[in-house]
Amino acid sequence: MSIQLQSISGAPLSHTTHIRAHEFVADGSIQEGGADSGPSWHDPYDAALGACKALTVLWCARKKGLPVQDLQTVVERDASTERAGTYRMVTRLQVSGELTDAHFGELQAVAHKCPVHKLMTSVNTEIETLVERTA
Known part of the structure; x- marks a missing residue:
């Protein structure tokens, strides 16, 4: 199985995460330098x-x-x-x-x-x- 992430253009840390047919955004919090548009590292x-x-x-x-x-x-x-x-x-x-x-x-x-x-x-x-x- 392969999980794929693609950086989102213009977003400081955000990535679109693809797992099988599912997709979500991973991002850092505001404090971590991200936009808090999705779950963070942990x-x-x-x-x-x-x-x-x-x-x-x-x-x-x-x-x-x-x-x-x-x-x-x-x-x-x-x-x-x-x-x-x-x-x-x-x-x-x-x-x-x-x-x-x-x-x-x-x-x-x-x-x-x-x-x-x-x-x-x-x-x-x-x-x-x-x-x-x-x-």
Whole structure:
């Protein structure tokens, strides 16, 4: 899979981001020198964790027939010690429905098993960056 970004002419930092058939603008905040026309650097990373946990919990609930009526996920970031090597996120999944304590236990367990959580905490990620000259 390939994700493509294209700078937006006349915008200081803005890029159009293409993922499969989806498109959104990525930009820096005003304080970062951007126009704040889209999510900033850390936002998609944090959102990926929240989306993964939400989708994983809903997938599990539907597969097991658990009566989840609604799910809202909030991701809170504390990047205050990032430069020292620690980036903290708290995800809070707020679930409504006629769920027993056992159901909540199942959903809690599966939320910790979402693939992005594993990727962020258990996998050695190797990144190769190539800066290429174009005409």
